[in-house]
Amino acid sequence: MKRALSVTREENFAQWYQAVVAEADMAETSPVRGCMIVKPWGYGVWELIQGALDRRIKETGHDNCYFPLFIPMSFIAQEASHVEGFAKEMAVVTHHRLKAVDGKLVVDPDSKLEEPLIVRPTSETIIGDAFRRWVSSHRDLPVLINQWANVVRWEMRTRLFLRTSEFLWQEGHTAHADEADAREETRKMLEVYRQIVEDVLAVPVIAGEKPENERFPGAVNTYSIEAMMQDGKALQAGTSHYLGTNFAHAQNIRFQSASGELEYCHTTSWGVSTRLIGGVIMTHGDDDGLRLPPAIAPRQVVIVPMLREKPEDAEVLAFCDKLKAELDGLFALGSPLRAIVDKKPARAANKRWDWVRRGAPVILEIGPRDAANDVVTLIRRDRLREGDKIVSTATPRAEFVNAVPALLAEIQAALFAEAKARLEANIRSDLTSFAEIADYFGKAAEDDEAAAAFKGWVRAPWARPTGAELEEVETRLKALKLTLRNIPLEQSAPKSICVFTGRPAVEEILIARAY
Incomplete structure (x- = not known):
């Protein structure tokens, strides 16, 4: 089944990230180069x-x-x-006034500030x-x-x-x-x-x-x-x-x-x-868009009425409004639950994919049959697919309402556990020389934006070099587009020798490519 985004993480991670920001309606570039307009979903x-x-x-x-x-x-x-x-x-701000010259606005040279101001x-x-x-x-x-x-x-x-x-x-x-x-x-x-x-x-x-x-x-x-x-x-x-x-x-x-x-x-x-926010996108997003932890999702439960321009639509909408009213009285993750009924005049499938791309944690699709049988069709954004198949479950309305706070907490915990497992599985602590580190990371890509093979972090023995010796470390790492990240507060007993100086290590330091 086709993914919701036009590019996958594996194909080009940088382009995938830009696609998520755009398709999830988070932000866009502004007329001022390098600045951004944070849109309502992103600002939420x-x-x-x-x-x-x-x-x-x-x-x-x-x-x-x-x-x-x-x-x-x-x-x-x-x-x-x-x-x-x-x-x-x-x-730097150096002047405080404009003036019109030949019908054009220019900086008034007579408005120079006594002292420049730094923004x-x-x-x-x-x-x-x-x-x-x-x-x-x-x-x-x-x-x-x-x-x-x-x-x-x-x-x-x-x-x-x-x-x-x-x-x-x-x-x-x-x-x-x-x-x-x-x-x-x-x-x-x-x-x-x-x-x-x-x-x-x-x-x-x-x-x-x-x-x-x-x-x-x-x-x-x-x-x-x-x-x-x-x-x-x-x-x-x-x-x-x-x-x-x-x-x-x-x-x-x-x-x-x-x-x-x-x-x-x-x-x-x-x-x-x-x-x-960029970190949330790159930690939790998938090839269908953003996956938001419920604690920071502006809408935690999205109710999508499946409308067909038929008399039954009124019953579907009434059912959705009743469901939202029940959800509005609940608390989840320490705050009032945030739910919405998406009544936009658009095809239900399009609305569903809009919310999938935005990362709404729980999406409910409600059609005439659901309303008649007092059930909801539930999609969990964190477990959207099994293979290429979209996973949805029919759940009695009352059962769902009772369970939704626990469900949101479960989704929150599941996203953290997934990311934690990835972090712990991808820190190498068995490399004991700079040559081994260089071999692991390989030649730096000519273009930072190009897709590259996944490489995790290295946790390496470190002797705290300073001055010119540290500058030399920086130079060697820069050639591989690597940086020293931090010296973890939780340390195991130092082993071996410093991978840069050859002296006995006093601690371990994290080395990685970075944003």
């Missing part, structure tokens, strides 16, 4: 992710706030490694400036804030959700009196991200510390959660940074301690973005 997914994470952020003692989109260039320049890390991605790539510097004013005593600490915002990082090669010039995210920023408290905050928020991504998005991850060359600009330590996509590539799904006193020194964020000494704050920052 983001709202559910946002809601779950926002609740957890507040439960851990943080308050939401908002800071300006524009940041004075002098703020950015205060932290040297920070400006160096973001310099090539910054969008927010991240907010450490402007929030640090506020912390400087807000904090004077140890009694003012800790400061725990978060903001939901958009940011701009001028990307040359973009892909919807995964890498765009403008994207949506949350960024948490905190200030603490001592290092231990700040480090605890950093790890706590990494664990919050792990829980949200695994429990809500059903995407398994490995939490760990980034090596020195992959740290956030200006950070002392950066931690990440890494997810494996179906093509074997890694996706950084969230990061949490211990910034030490680097930004505090740059922006003079100081407080009077209990002993009367003037000390610098220890600060943190942490964030996740709409790239999580």
